[in-house]
Amino acid sequence: MLISVYYVIFAISIGIILISYVFLLLKCKQKACVAIEHLYEEKKQRCFNQAPGPHPWPIIGNINLLGRFQNNPFYGFGTLTKRYGDIYSITLGHTRCLVVNNVDLIKEVLNKNGKYFGGRPDFFRYHKLFGGDRNNSLALCDWSQLQQKRRNLARRHCSPRESSSYFSKMSEIGNLEVNHLLEQFINISSGNSCDIKPLILAASANMFCQYMCSVRFNYTDTGFKKVVEYFDEIFWEINQGYSFDYIPWLLPFYCNHINQIVHWSTSIRKFILERIVNHRESNINLNHPDQDFTDALLKSLKEDKNVSRNTIIFMLEDFIGGHSAVGNLVMLALAYIAKNPTIGEHIRNEVDAVSTKGTRKISLYDMNVMPYTMATILEVLRYSSSPIVPHVAMEDLVIKGYGVTKGTIVFINNYVLNMSESYWNHPEQFDPGRFLENKYTNNKENGPNCDYNKTTLDGSDFRLEFNKEMDKNGSLKNNNSPQNSHIRQVKKSIPHFLPFSVGKRTCIGQNLVRGFGFLLLANIIQNYNVNSADFSKIKIERSTVALPTKCFKLSLRTRA
Numbered sequence: 001m002l003i004s005v006y007y008v009i010f011a012i013s014i015g016i017i018l019i020s021y022v023f024l025l026l027k028c029k030q031k032a033c034v035a036i037e038h039l040y041e042e043k044k045q046r047c048f049n050q051a052p053g054p055h056p057w058p059i060i061g062n063i064n065l066l067g068r069f070q071n072n073p074f075y076g077f078g079t080l081t082k083r084y085g086d087i088y089s090i091t092l093g094h095t096r097c098l099v100v101n102n103v104d105l106i107k108e109v110l111n112k113n114g115k116y117f118g119g120r121p122d123f124f125r126y127h128k129l130f131g132g133d134r135n136n137s138l139a140l141c142d143w144s145q146l147q148q149k150r151r152n153l154a155r156r157h158c159s160p161r162e163s164s165s166y167f168s169k170m171s172e173i174g175n176l177e178v179n180h181l182l183e184q185f186i187n188i189s190s191g192n193s194c195d196i197k198p199l200i201l202a203a204s205a206n207m208f209c210q211y212m213c214s215v216r217f218n219y220t221d222t223g224f225k226k227v228v229e230y231f232d233e234i235f236w237e238i239n240q241g242y243s244f245d246y247i248p249w250l251l252p253f254y255c256n257h258i259n260q261i262v263h264w265s266t267s268i269r270k271f272i273l274e275r276i277v278n279h280r281e282s283n284i285n286l287n288h289p290d291q292d293f294t295d296a297l298l299k300s301l302k303e304d305k306n307v308s309r310n311t312i313i314f315m316l317e318d319f320i321g322g323h324s325a326v327g328n329l330v331m332l333a334l335a336y337i338a339k340n341p342t343i344g345e346h347i348r349n350e351v352d353a354v355s356t357k358g359t360r361k362i363s364l365y366d367m368n369v370m371p372y373t374m375a376t377i378l379e380v381l382r383y384s385s386s387p388i389v390p391h392v393a394m395e396d397l398v399i400k401g402y403g404v405t406k407g408t409i410v411f412i413n414n415y416v417l418n419m420s421e422s423y424w425n426h427p428e429q430f431d432p433g434r435f436l437e438n439k440y441t442n443n444k445e446n447g448p449n450c451d452y453n454k455t456t457l458d459g460s461d462f463r464l465e466f467n468k469e470m471d472k473n474g475s476l477k478n479n480n481s482p483q484n485s486h487i488r489q490v491k492k493s494i495p496h497f498l499p500f501s502v503g504k505r506t507c508i509g510q511n512l513v514r515g516f517g518f519l520l521l522a523n524i525i526q527n528y529n530v531n532s533a534d535f536s537k538i539k540i541e542r543s544t545v546a547l548p549t550k551c552f553k554l555s556l557r558t559r560a
């Protein structure tokens with residue numbers, strides 16, 4: 001009896017051992033398969049050559065090639081296409097980079113493979129700008145679930161649709177701030193040269209602060225003035241490239257510069273906490289609907305354990321900081337108008353027709369009926385070719401048959417798109433008209449449901465009357481034809497025009513740029529003639545929307 005019990009126990013033990021071996025073998029097989037697959041992938045990668053490119057020097061790589069194009073590295077990238085084609089690799093310091101120079105390839109990288117190119121360069125400077133960790137920044141962080149969450153949170157507030165209450169809030173706030181700005185201009189509107197940039201930036205900052213945080217600051221508030229200046233410095237800084245980004249051992253030579261960056265960013269953070277967040281945080285009511293973006297952020301902090309206080313403070317800072325881009329864009333537009341007075345005349349014609357000769361201010365709802373003004377903003381974006389923040393490959397992958405290894409920095413060259421003769425007629429000319437098209441219509445079409453039969457705020461059916469009186473350059477002429485008229489509109493889509501980039505990491509602030517930029521530009525031109533006492537002082541770098549903090553002066557003269 002005892003023996004048979006032993007036999008049974010022995011048999012069970014053998015069974016267990018055998019089953020364990022089978023599991024062990026299966027697991028080993030799985031691991032072996034993964035390892036083989038990995039090896040195969042690696043081999044496959046190795047089979048793909050790197051894109052062609054110049055041979056790198058030790059230590060500096062190809063930085064010497066860009067040295068010649070310090071003022072416009074993207075032009076430099078463009079010249080290298082003649083030798084290496086539209087996609088090529090260069091090495092900056094020790095970092096491998098890929099430069100992509102045509103629209104199809106750009107879309108292959110950012111649209112088709114966007115999820116693999118969601119990283120950003122790990123520059124020391126970027127960390128210093130955002131409290132020691134670039135992942136605090138919306139634009140400079142690597143792609144992550146947190147980034148997806150932050151983008152979703154921001155979308156409603158920062159990309160308002162025309163029919164939404166956010167849009168009407170934007171229009172209202174924009175108009176109120178324009179009144180404040182015009183009051184400031186009264187003292188400087190005698191036609192003398194003036195440094196108007198700080199005022200335009202302050203107006204733009206107040207538009208953003210009111211829209212996002214329901215607070216505005218006085219133009220004489222020294223704390224506010226300093227913060228607006230520091231934001232502007234940072235905007236300039238983000239648009240620059242330095243050799244120490246790629247050759248970190250040069251950093252000790254740039255200590256003062258880095259300390260300056262830290263000073264700007266910590267001062268901004270202190271201001272946002274002391275003057276905006278602290279007070280709001282203590283008064284937040286979770287049961288009330290969101291008053292603004294700050295409410296939405298503070299609520300997400302209370303409701304979602306994965307969102308940290310740092311995250312929301314940096315988000316707010318990022319979005320308020322967007323005002324610098326708008327302010328600089330408007331300054332550029334005014335400079336081009338000063339240089340090309342006919343452009344100012346065309347805008348003035350639109351403004352006068354829409355506002356019945358200046359009897360009311362221009363609102364956001366006039367955007368659709370002022371195509372030339374909108375086209376001017378687009379032409380500034382094209383002409384200045386704001387660089388697309390570099391992307392980084394987050395995995396090994398293949399683009400156009402070339403192997404791209406994880407960690408490669410990808411430069412998207414939209415300067416070549418904006419300046420290529422194969423995409424634009426006379427790309428070197430500043431000409432807003434290139435963004436306009438005519439839509440022919442007969443008046444019968446223009447019934448109450450016609451898309452193009454837009455009305456202005458005061459209810460007048462302006463667009464048709466106005467458009468049929470414009471010649472092709474945008475100036476007024478008297479050729480009223482009662483039957484047929486053409487409507488001038490901004491071209492709907494231009495596939496090679498990507499000022500805000502495409503794909504997963506496209507700019508979140510583009511509607512704010514169009515909206516607040518339009519309000520500032522149209523209302524300034526409604527009230528002032530813009531000129532310059534010395535055009536030689538208007539120096540504009542290509543390949544950036546950023547102007548130095550201390551830039552050219554302009555003169556404003558009240559319109560007769």
Ligand code: HEM
Nearest residue numbers: 138139319322325386388389500501505506507508509513
């Ligand atoms: C002249 C005005 C502006 C231009 C030309 C511009 C252009 C761009 C470009 C090219 C990118 C990079 C997209 C990419 O990496 O593929 C970007 C990213 C971004 N922009 Fe703008 N932008 C402007 C203004 C603004 C404003 C006003 C805001 C906010 C209020 C804003 C918020 C952002 C954010 C948060 C990102 C990062 C998105 C991400 O990486 O996921 N931008 N912008």
